[in-house]
Amino acid sequence: MDDILLSISQLSVAVEDKEILHGVDMVIRKGETHALFGPNGSGKSTLLMAIMGFPRYQVIKGNIAFKGKDITNLPLDERARLGIGMSFQRPPVVRGVKTLDIVAACLKGQGNQESIDKLAEEANMADFLGREINYGFSGGEIKRSELMQLLAQKPELSLLDEPESGVDLINIALIGELINELLEKNHLIRDRKHAGLIITHTGHILDYVNARTGYVMIEGRIIGEGDPHEILATIKEKGYKKCIECAK
Amino acid sequence: MHRMREIKSPKTYKDKAKAASAKAAALGEDVDVSAYVSSAEEQPYQDDPSKLPTKTKEDMLKVGIILDNTNQRSGTYIQMDNTPVHSSSGQEGIEVMAISQALEKHDWLADYWWRAVAVDTDKYTANVELSQHSGYFIRALPGYRTIYPVQSCLYLTKARLAQNVHNIIIAEEDSELHIITGCAAASSEEAGLHLGVSEFYLKRGAKVTFTMIHSWNPEVAVRPRTGIIVEEDAVFLSNYVIMKPVHSLQTNPVARCIGDNAVVRFSSILVAPPESNMDLGSRVFLNAKGAKTEIITRAITTGGNIIARGYIEGDAPNVKGHLECRGLILKEGGVIHAIPELKGNLAGVDLSHEAAVGKIAEEEIEYLMARGLTRTEATATIVRGFLRVDIEGLPPMLNTELQRAVEASEKDIM
Ligand SMILES: Nc1ncnc2c1ncn2[C@@H]1O[C@H](COP(=O)(O)OP(=O)(O)OP(=O)(O)O)[C@@H](O)[C@H]1O
Ligand SMILES: [Mg+2]
Numbered sequence: 001m002d003d004i005l006l007s008i009s010q011l012s013v014a015v016e017d018k019e020i021l022h023g024v025d026m027v028i029r030k031g032e033t034h035a036l037f038g039p040n041g042s043g044k045s046t047l048l049m050a051i052m053g054f055p056r057y058q059v060i061k062g063n064i065a066f067k068g069k070d071i072t073n074l075p076l077d078e079r080a081r082l083g084i085g086m087s088f089q090r091p092p093v094v095r096g097v098k099t100l101d102i103v104a105a106c107l108k109g110q111g112n113q114e115s116i117d118k119l120a121e122e123a124n125m126a127d128f129l130g131r132e133i134n135y136g137f138s139g140g141e142i143k144r145s146e147l148m149q150l151l152a153q154k155p156e157l158s159l160l161d162e163p164e165s166g167v168d169l170i171n172i173a174l175i176g177e178l179i180n181e182l183l184e185k186n187h188l189i190r191d192r193k194h195a196g197l198i199i200t201h202t203g204h205i206l207d208y209v210n211a212r213t214g215y216v217m218i219e220g221r222i223i224g225e226g227d228p229h230e231i232l233a234t235i236k237e238k239g240y241k242k243c244i245e246c247a248k
Numbered sequence: 249m250h251r252m253r254e255i256k257s258p259k260t261y262k263d264k265a266k267a268a269s270a271k272a273a274a275l276g277e278d279v280d281v282s283a284y285v286s287s288a289e290e291q292p293y294q295d296d297p298s299k300l301p302t303k304t305k306e307d308m309l310k311v312g313i314i315l316d317n318t319n320q321r322s323g324t325y326i327q328m329d330n331t332p333v334h335s336s337s338g339q340e341g342i343e344v345m346a347i348s349q350a351l352e353k354h355d356w357l358a359d360y361w362w363r364a365v366a367v368d369t370d371k372y373t374a375n376v377e378l379s380q381h382s383g384y385f386i387r388a389l390p391g392y393r394t395i396y397p398v399q400s401c402l403y404l405t406k407a408r409l410a411q412n413v414h415n416i417i418i419a420e421e422d423s424e425l426h427i428i429t430g431c432a433a434a435s436s437e438e439a440g441l442h443l444g445v446s447e448f449y450l451k452r453g454a455k456v457t458f459t460m461i462h463s464w465n466p467e468v469a470v471r472p473r474t475g476i477i478v479e480e481d482a483v484f485l486s487n488y489v490i491m492k493p494v495h496s497l498q499t500n501p502v503a504r505c506i507g508d509n510a511v512v513r514f515s516s517i518l519v520a521p522p523e524s525n526m527d528l529g530s531r532v533f534l535n536a537k538g539a540k541t542e543i544i545t546r547a548i549t550t551g552g553n554i555i556a557r558g559y560i561e562g563d564a565p566n567v568k569g570h571l572e573c574r575g576l577i578l579k580e581g582g583v584i585h586a587i588p589e590l591k592g593n594l595a596g597v598d599l600s601h602e603a604a605v606g607k608i609a610e611e612e613i614e615y616l617m618a619r620g621l622t623r624t625e626a627t628a629t630i631v632r633g634f635l636r637v638d639i640e641g642l643p644p645m646l647n648t649e650l651q652r653a654v655e656a657s658e659k660d661i662m
Contacts, residue, residue, distance in 0.1 A: 052618055077617040077626075086618055094612045095574075096633025105629065106619045132633075153619055 002068070003030045005157055005195050006051070010062035013043075013050045019060065020046045021220045028157065031192030033183055033209060035228040036199045038217035039240050044199045045089055047217070048159040051197075052086045053079040066157065085155030087146035089162050089199075093134045099145060100129040106152035116152075123148035123178060124171075139166030147178040158182050158196040164205040176208020185210065203232040216243040258358065261367050265377035268368035276498025276527050279469045281371060284410035284441045286379050288329035297326055297334045304328075304403065304434070310656065311430025311461040312649055313401040320645065322426075323386070323398040327413065329406050330381030341392025342425070343385065344400075347414055350385035357385070360416055364447035364475030364504075372471040376412045376445045383413040383445070388423035388454070397426040397459070397646055404431075404468070407438040415446040419454035419482070426643055427456070431470075432463040439467040439495075446474045450482035452507060457642050459487040461653050464494040466523055472499040480507025480536070485641050487650060490526065491519040491657035493552070500529035500557065505539035505567075512541045515637050517654060519661060520552025520582065529557030529587075534567035534597070541568075546634060547575040549582025550661055559589045562597035571601035576608060576634055578661065628662050 006028040013021040020043045028034055038044050050057040051064060053076040063072040071079055094102075103116050120126045123144045134142060143163055150158055163179060164172050179185075184192045198205060206228055214228030216235070224231065224243040234243050272278050294300055297315040300308075305315050308326075318324055323337040323344035332346035343350070351357050367377050384400050404411050419425045433440055442464070450456055464470060478484050484503060503512040514530035532541040543558045560569035575584035588601040608630050616626035635654050639647055 054614060054618075075617075076614060077620060077622050080618050080620040088615070088618075092609065092611045092615050094615065094630060094633065096636055097616075097629055098633070101629060101633065102616070102619060105616065105621055105625075108620060149619060 005030050005067060007065045008051070008062070011050065011059065011064065012061035013046055014058050014060050015046065015056060019220070021050065023062065024222055026215070026222070028195050028197060030195055031184070031189055032213070033196045033198065033211045035203070035206060035211040035214045036197060036217060037201070037214060037231060037235060037240070042217045043220040044217055045161055048086060048161050048197065048199065051159060052076060052084060080155070083156035084159065085150045085153045085157070086159040087143070087150055087161060087163055091134050091142060091146060093132070095132055095135065097133050098129065099125070099131055099133050102133050102149055103129070103152045106149050111152065119148055119151055123151070124174060140168060140171050143167055143175060144171070144178070147175065147182065150182055151178065156194055158194065160196060160198045162199050162201065165201065172204055173208060176205060179205070179209045183209070203228070206232070216240060261362055261377055264368045265374040268374040269371055269378060271368065271371050271374065273370035273372060273471070273498065275500060276471070277496050277525065279441060279471065279496070281375050281410060281441065285406070285408050286410055288331070288406040288409050291328045291331040291333045294326070294334045297324060300326070307432050307434060307463070308401050308403065308430055310653070311401065311432045311463050312428045312459070312653060313399050313430045320396045321399050322394040322396045325384040325386070325400040326403070327382060327384070327401065328403045329409055329411060332382050335384070339394060341389040342394055342398060343387040343389070344398055345385050347383040347385045347416060350416070357416065360418065360447060360449060362447070364449065364477050365445055365473050369473060372443045373445055373473050375410070376414055376443050379412055380414050381412045383415040385416050386425065386427060387418040388420060388425040390420040391422045393424035394426050397428045397643070400427065400429045402429070402431045402442070402444065403434060404440045404442060405434040407435065408440065410441040410443060413444040415444065417446065417448045417456065419450045419456045421451040422453040424455045426646060427458050428646060428649070429458065429460045430463070431460070433465050433468050436465045437467060438465070442468065442470045442472075444472045446472065448474070448476040448484065450476070450478045450484055452480045453482060454479070455483040457485045457487070457646065459642070459646055459650055460489070462490040462494070462497070463492045466493040467495050469495050470497040470499070472501070474499065474501035476501065476503040476512065478503060478505045478507065478510040478512055481509050482507060483511040483641070485513045485639070486515065487639055487642065488514070488516040488528070489650065489653060491517070491654065491660070493521045493524045494526065495523075496525045498527040500531060502531040502533070503541070504533045504535060505541070506535050508536045509538040510536060511539070513544070515544045515639055516546070517635055517637065518545065518547045518554055518556065519657065520547070520549045520554045521660070522551030522581065524552030526552065527555040527557070529559065531559040532561070532569060534560065534562040534569055535564055537564050537566055539564060539567045541570075543571045544637060545573040546637060547573070547584050548631070548634070548661060549575070549577055549584055550579045551581045553583045555585045555587065557587045557589070558601065560599050561591040561593070562599055563593040565594065565596050568598045569600070573603040574634070575605035576631070577606065578631070624662070628658070631661060632658060
């Protein structure tokens with residue numbers, strides 16, 4: 001189908017020669033938002049890093065296609081320019097490089113001071129533009145900064161690694177709004193071009209962002225797929241393992 | 249028209265200098281001073297520095313010296329080889345002149361002669377005393393503040409010349425003096441030797457910012473000798489930038505905070521291309537109550553050798569000092585050696601340092617690549633950020649000019 005944005009089949013990924021992911025399948029269509037659950041260390045971030053194309057994450061089997069093109073061997077930056085973006089769970093500090101510089105880079109020269117200020121205002125990051133990126137940022141500030149960068153980048157596929165963890169109750173609503181804007185939730189479903197894959201432990205973000213499909217990952221395998229709210233309820237009640245039963 | 253005059257220095261200095269004329273410097277490759285010629289043809293004095301040759305003006309502009317329109321300068325001093333070719337003050341209360349002229353004008357100036365730098369430090373200081381060829385005198389009278397910076401340029405044109413310079417800078421009580429100094433070689437290949445003694449005296453409550461940009465060539469050796477004496481409540485900020493090749497640079501300026509609450513800050517940006525050797529240090533002695541210092545160095549090697557030293561000594565109550573040196577190795581073959589040293593002689597001194605030398609972290613490059621930048625763009629962004637030291641206390645205009653000078657050389661790095 002030509003509205004498929006991301007298609008992953010039988011993907012196995014190793015980090016430093018240790019196989020972490022074992023044969024993962026996933027299909028995300030334009031306009032869809034999917035949620036990824038799983039215990040600590042199950043391989044969720046690894047999957048996102050592999051889709052984004054970080055060199056440390058070696059694909060040892062299977063493939064990744066984006067917009068119908070096989071990107072399994074495409075370098076990281078080319079994937080970004082093709083329309084994949086990511087908000088990091090733990091982004092690095094880059095001394096000397098200001099938040100403003102990165103936002104400007106994300107805008108690919110299309111932005112001006114006015115559009116940057118507007119974005120910063122929206123993400124409640126106006127005071128951070130002049131600061132070195134991620135240097136001394138609090139947990140919540142990092143999350144807002146990551147989303148601000150993605151809003152500037154406007155990727156067709158957003159990979160969001162725990163966008164709400166460590167965020168307080170007030171800011172979580174803001175994070176929700178930013179993600180909804182990123183994923184064009186204010187557009188009619190049929191007009192939405194953007195899609196997202198969100199890692200969440202608590203599922204709190206799903207109160208703000210509507211997700212269509214949920215997955216449960218355990219030990220590098222997707223063991224269940226279904227309605228994200230049902231999955232979350234099962235996890236809360238019975239633990240991760242039981243989610244095999246909540247799979248469709 | 250000012251003619252160069254013989255400078256009368258007390259005989260004792262001459263004697264000390266003679267005794268030290270073969271004394272090797274504590275640091276740096278030994279330079280054979282006798283291999284250089286000691287005199288150059290006198291250059292004509294220029295009342296209007298904008299009439300200097302275009303190429304000269306272009307070279308000077310690259311080190312921050314603006315000659316076509318000096319509206320935004322409070323004074324100008326230009327020395328070519330060993331001749332002062334222009335000096336003028338553009339503001340009341342600010343004196344800018346050749347040191348020989350100043351010695352004639354102010355008989356008290358002898359009291360400042362070799363007081364911040366010892367004449368027998370090494371053979372280079374001795375050589376400056378024994379065959380001295382001018383230098384500048386810049387002074388702000390009590391309570392006067394420069395609106396725009398005073399600019400001074402030491403320009404080397406004659407092949408194999410030893411350029412000897414003795415500068416004295418005095419900021420009288422409660423004055424404020426901003427200086428931008430550019431030192432450059434006209435040729436991109438001729439050998440030369442630059443020996444520059446600079447003595448700074450900051451009186452109570454004075455503030456001096458001293459921004460120096462160097463642009464030599466792979467054959468020039470440079471041995472500045474700098475001393476700064478900082479009295480009570482005075483502030484000295486030094487910003488040094490060298491991003492062009494130099495055969496051998498060695499300097500280790502020393503600032504002494506002798507008055508309570510004196511503040512000294514050294515910021516240096518060093519970029520060493522292949523075959524360049526830079527040994528740069530900054531020393532600060534916190535000898536009075538509440539004195540503070542910060543020494544910040546950013547060093548990049550693209551193949552050359554850098555030694556970045558820093559020394560802070562505190563022996564008075566409530567002094568505070570911090571040393572920060574960060575080095576980036578951008579190309580194989582380059583070496584950065586950071587040597588931070590702290591010495592405290594009293595409980596209650598607060599001295600610290602942080603030093604880091606390495607290549608750019610892959611994780612940082614990849615973070616930017618994930619935003620769509622190519623590897624080259626990501627590296628350039630990080631290098632630009634690394635070299636951007638926002639200098640607090642520097643007038644915005646000077647900060648902008650400094651940034652522009654740094655950016656102009658950035659493309660050579662990548
Ligand atoms: N360099 C490495 N060498 C060995 N194992 C690694 C390496 N990097 C990651 N791993 C392992 O891979 C597994 C998956 O890690 P990953 O970060 O993908 O988990 P996660 O599902 O995102 O967990 P969390 O919920 O805690 O963020 C973990 O067991 C982790 O320790
Ligand atoms: Mg994770």
